[in-house]
Every structure is written in C-alpha cells, then in structure tokens.
Amino acid sequence: MVVRNKAAKITRSDATRRVVTYRSGHFTGYVASRKSSTVVQYESILERDFIYLLETDRDVLWFSEQPAPLKFSDGIAHHTWTLDFEIERSSGRYLVEVKPLSKVKKYRLDVIYGFARAAAKASGYQNLELWTDRELKALPRLPNAEILVGSDTTYHDPAYDLALLSTIAEIAKVSERTTVRELRSLSRLGPLSYRAVMRQIAIGGLIPADSTVFLGDDAILLIPGGGGF
Template sequence: MRVRRVVTRRGRHIRGYFPSKKMKRMVAWESLLERDALLLLELSPGVVTYQEQPEELVYWDGEAMRAYIPDLRVSLNDERALLIEIKPSSELTRPQVKAKYRQIAEQLLAQGLDYRLLTDKEIQQEPQFSNLKQLLYRYNHPASPLPTRSQLAAAFYLTESLTLAQCLERFGSDVTDTLIAQARLYVDLTQPLAPTSFVQLPAGGDRHASVYF
C-alpha cells in the first residue's frame, strides 16, 4: 500500500493511473516521467512486482533527520528489492537537489538497500522506449492462438536465431509482437527493429531476468 494515497490534478502537475496487467490494478503516477517509467517496469521480464510510494524512510541531511518517500519499490526476479527515485535530468543540474539525492543514495546503500535514481535519459532512451510503447498493446491484448513451447523450439531447431522478417512470415505480426512482449522471444530492443533484426529464444534465466532500465 502506498504512503501517499491521494492522486489529483493540482496546479501544473499532471497525475493519473497506469493500468498494470502485471500488478492487476491501477498504479498511481504523479508525473509524466513516472508514467513512462512504469512502462519499463511493466514490460521488464526481470521485474516481478512494483509498488508506488511504498514507505517513508528517513535520512540525515547534515542538519536534521528528514522524511523521504521513494517513488517506487521494485521486486526483481533474482529476489532483490530496488528502491527507485524518478527525476528529470534538468532538476539534477541544481546543486541543492543533486546533493540531496546523493545523501539519500549514500545512506540507503550504507543500510544495505539497493537504490537507483532514474532520469528521462534512462527512461526515455531511444529506440528502446518507442519499441516498448509499440509492444505494450500486444502485452495487454495478446494475439491468439499462440505457438506452444514445443512449436517455438521447432522453429529454432536448426538455428540459434531467425530474422524478424522470418518470424513475421512464420507467425504474423500480431503473434510475433505478443511473443516479444511476453519475453517468449528475445530481440535487442535497444536497437531499431528492422527486418534483419535477430530474434532468439530466451537463453536460460539471464534474459528472463533482464530489465529495461
């Protein structure tokens, strides 16, 4: 349960909810950048669960103890928990803001807590961000029927990889997009998707534990 519960439109701030299939509920966001970050968490196969505004922590700012609520707590496939703060990179050019989050990071890490500060540079990096937006529809609305595990294995029986064009010809675009969105097929989303892009079956647990941030 999140600490701050009210999500409203107030002043210049745009707030709302992200429909999460992974969490089976609407997840609150308090900035457009937070909303974009939720897309990465939703489609990252290595993210098991996530919680917005999860808990109130305290840190020492050099003068007094201050309350701090991270934007997200993420549970990863390797059983680690990660606290995340979302901030526009432009805000971190201000020395006071930069110093604040450096203090928070140092103190949380000293307590054995994994902590990351994500900016628009990591969240909206292209072409990954556009690729994920394209896959979101089929993640939420998967094509049907989908090939079984044995049918996928047969398609790759004589080769480690197929091109995206070959997958589209064999499975069709809707099924191919669904399989990639569900991490049943792997393609490097940090690169532009093209007919010659290599598509593979996920290798062991490594790719199933991958995250997009």
C-alpha cells in the same frame, strides 16, 4: 519451448500514497503491471516511461510505486521522503526517484540524494538510484518498451497467438533464431502480425538477441529451447 500465455491477475495498487488526480495540468494515470500484478500509478510522463522500462527489463523481478517513507538527516534537518519506486532485482532491493534533469541541476538535488542514499543502504537497500529524462529517453530502450507494454496489455485474439506459436514451433525445429520479418511472413497474419510478435516478446515467448536494437522487421529474436538439437 515454454511460452507463458496465461493472463496475470491484476489487483489494486498498494502504494503508501495516492498520486492519481484528474486536475487540469497534472499528467497522472495507471499502468497494468504484469510484474507487480497490480495497477501501478504514476504522476508524470517520466514516471510512466520508467514503468514501461521496468516492465520490460528482464533483471527486474518485482516493483512497486510510492513505497514506505525513508527517514534521513542531511546534518542540518531531518527528512521523511516517499520515493517514487521500490524495485527488486536479482542483486537485491533498490529505491528509485525519477526527476527531470533540469530540476536536479537547478536545486542541486544530487547533493541531498547523497544523504538519502546512505540512509537507504543503512535500511537494507542495495542503493538509491536517481533517474532523469536523460537516461529514460535514451534510444531505443523506451520506444521498444512502449511497444511491448502496449502489445501485452491491449486486447488480443487467441487465434492470432495460436497461429504465431505454430510458426515459432516450426522454426524452432531447425533454429534458435528468427527475425520479426520472418515471423510476420510465415505466420500469414497480415497487418496484425507485428503486434502478435511483440506480444510474444512481452510475455517471454521470444527474446531479443540485442536489447539495444529497435524492434523493427530486421531485429533478431531468440526462441527459448529452439534449435532442434
């Protein structure tokens, strides 16, 4: 069983545009990203939530916010846009914009994004994706992502990691599957056991058997290399 416990080195954001402000009424901030090895900035709640989803998406290899501007024409005017994110998946590179669905409908943004999408593909991207709060708030992806990112970035006691890893190793001798409840019970870590299990999921030591199931006590987890066969 291979478990990645080494802390990632986090550096400053290399975004082309700074969006974090401390003005009243502006929801901005940073998320420490293991995948991009930087502190990623956001300028809305939706962008922060999207970062959480990227951090916990196994198909996402790397991502960055505020990438190089994209130039395109809608047949009438020329535009230079800085999209919200650039993502590298196993299938290639993508540009992503995150907007409230109400704004997309009100200003018919799907039309102009069609022109931007064509320019993105011509520039070598696989696609330009437009995400709205409708997709981001779909349960249980976001609640799981919030739990995992929080468990990975907050302080943790290595002694709890060791106790849980010992429990996982014992279970792995006979089975490749376990549950959150079983790990919490056998590890005897008490109230902190849930966070310890979530941290192991966040760093790849455990894998949810079904990503659509909320990570409660009944969630089934896979142990990489487990089974004893």
